[in-house]
Amino acid sequence: MAERAWATAGKKASPDRKSPGRPRLTGVALIVLSLLWAVLSYLAFTVWVPGRQERYEHYRAAEPCPAQATPQEVAAKDCLTTWHFTVAKTESTFAGKARNYEATLKDKGDDSWQRVVRFSDSGPLFDELHRGDEVIATGWRRDIVVLSKDGIRQNTSDAPRDEHQGNAAMGVLVALLAAQSLVFGAVRLARPTAYARFVWEPYGRWLAFTNICVGVGVGAASGWLGIPWWTVLVTVPVVVCAVMARLLRQQRRAAASSARVRRPRWQQDSRVSSR
Incomplete structure (x- = not known):
């Protein structure tokens, strides 16, 4: 009985349950x-x-700006501007797993001014662009959103999308x-x-x-x-x-399948003895 009491006390003193802390x-x-x-x-x-949905709706509702509109009028009316540029170069590069399509534009009257526009795809316009081509750019909120040449148009990466x-x-x-x-x-x-x-x-x-x-x-x-x-x-x-x-x-x-395979040892022994 003394041995049983010590064993019971030992189990109570050192429980197997982990600390909850x-x-x-x-x-x-x-x-x-x-x-x-x-x-x-x-x-x-x-x-x-x-925010992106609201920006897209404003872009869809925008109308072309009046001729000779000042920057203040353009900002107030939130309208679409039209610019004429010349293609300085085009470049297609890999960035990770995707390919980037970039076109560098320059102003006709100022060769020192250049701007890079990016596209998410090569068509329908990017593949047709060459150095020296004259293009028409549509601007909205200081971003070039559309580029066109000879009636072919393509949205840039800055164009709002639904x-x-x-x-x-x-x-x-x-x-x-x-x-x-x-x-x-x-x-x-x-x-x-x-x-x-x-x-x-x-x-x-x-x-x-x-x-x-x-x-x-x-x-x-x-x-x-x-x-x-x-x-x-x-x-x-x-x-x-x-x-x-x-x-x-x-x-x-x-x-369930592993439980059926792993039967207790006493069940296996009982089957053997019964045979």
């Missing part, structure tokens, strides 16, 4: 991180996307990351010794990488297909849930 500290850090993600998502949908799918996808992405960080952090604060499913491996890693891949993929695909940007608000969460459900089903099937 570190999980709670991690939980606080995750909640702070979730607040940062939430702020970024809020700014995306209240400043970034609306392409907010990528911006909206990034806003949804950081919102999902904020929700994940908040849930994982709150569980650690509420249950610092029992948060087995709310850890990085494997569920946290699966969810984080699924959010990132789906957000980037859906944003790029929506922009390429021309789908309205507001559809991304629904598409990204739905696809993330579908992918996570599939991953969880696969994980459960793998766990």
Whole structure:
């Protein structure tokens, strides 16, 4: 009995449960991180996307400026100006995985003045530009937004576009990351010794990488297909849930199959003895 009492006392004196201090500290850090993600998502949908949409609408509503308009009149009317330039050179270079298309323009009356305009694609105008060509530039808010020659027009990289799918996808992405960080952090604060499913491996890693891949993929695909940007608000969460459900089903099937393979030793011995 004395030996049993010592053994019982030893078990009570040295419990196997981990100290809750570190999980709670991690939980606080995750909640702070979730607040940062939430702020970024809020700014995306209240400043970034609306600001770009408003700029695009103002550009579409802009009209050509009157002839001989002063800079003050141009700024007041927010109109489109027309300039005549000469192409000094064109250049196509690689920058990472993308190719940059640049055309250097100069003023006819002042060769010392030059300006570089950039394009996101080589057509339809950039491939037709050569040194010495005379081009017509359309300006708006001190940016060259369109370049044309012989009736061929091409928007520059500074031209406002109605392409907010990528911006909206990034806003949804950081919102999902904020929700994940908040849930994982709150569980650690509420249950610092029992948060087995709310850890990085494997569920946290699966969810984080699924959010990132789906957000980037859906944003790029929506922009390429021309789908309205507001559809991304629904598409990204739905696809993330579908992918996570599939991953969880696969994980459960793998766990069930491994459990069938790894039977307890006493069950195997009982089968052998019964035979």
